[in-house]
Amino acid sequence: MLKRGSRREPVDHVFHALADPNRRVILERLSRGPASVSELARPLPMSLPAVVQHLQVLETSGLVSSEKIGRVRSCRIEPTALRPVEQWISARRSSWERRLDRLGDYLAESDDVRPGARRR
Known part of the structure; x- marks a missing residue:
């Protein structure tokens, strides 16, 4: 677990912000x-x-920006903050898919080597 004040990557801030269901409700509302x-x-x-504390977490992550006009603080979603997360997931997905493909090839080869072997 990352502690407050520790160095975090942008993706860490976004995942931390998305981890809380209340913050996801806020983001869902701001998506409109x-x-x-x-x-x-x-x-x-x-x-x-x-709620203000949750908004501070969302602002730290870059997912939300706010502007104070008079006495009212208006918040808006910043979808570009999701790019590092999309890139992180995409990179891992490619790696996982390659590993699963290799596993599939290995299993197919082992079935060819041992005719009559039963699959579990």
Whole structure:
């Protein structure tokens, strides 16, 4: 587990932000357009200060940006923050698929070598 203040990669911040279901609810709402902090807090079973803390995590990750206009803080989603996560997943998917292909080839060869062998 990464501790506060430790050096994190951008992808770590995004995964950390996405790990909480309340933050995912906030992101889902923001995917429909900008919203004030009080609008974002309305459906959540927590205090306004708790929502503000969640928004700070989302802003640190780059997934959300906010702007204060007068007394109202308006938040919006920043989808480009997902690029490092998409690249990380894509790189791992390619590696996993190659490994599974090699495993499939190995299993096919072992069946050819041992005729009549039963698969489990």
